[in-house]
Amino acid sequence: MDSEQLLAEIREANLTYLMLAQNMIRKDRAEAIFRLGVSEEAADLLGMLSTAQLLKIASTNMLLCRFRVDDDLVWNLLTSHNVKKVDNATTTQLHASILMAGRYTETMTVTH
DSSP: OOHHHHHHHHHHHHHHHHHHHHHHHHHOHHHHHHHHTOOHHHHHHHHHOOHHHHHHHHTSSSOOOOOOOOOHHHHHHHHTTTOOTTOOHHHHHHHHHHHHHHHHHHHHHHHO
């Protein structure tokens, strides 16, 4: 993959992410804030962007979305590595979701 193709894919991913985020925010703001892991201020801003603004922001050469998971335990749960045989996929997913939700809540408490 050459750098032009990589930049085009980053722009496409940015636009897709921004459109998804905006649709989620407009449909159910509280759920979107939780699922996207963004602040209330960011949600307000994203919800108000025009199509032209979305296109302009998406055209940057930096990827706008990032992984929220920076914890080995959560990655292991999500990828089913090192899972005991008594666990099943649903329980493992639920455990990972609970851990991520708790970390998001901690982050929001610290920033407010």
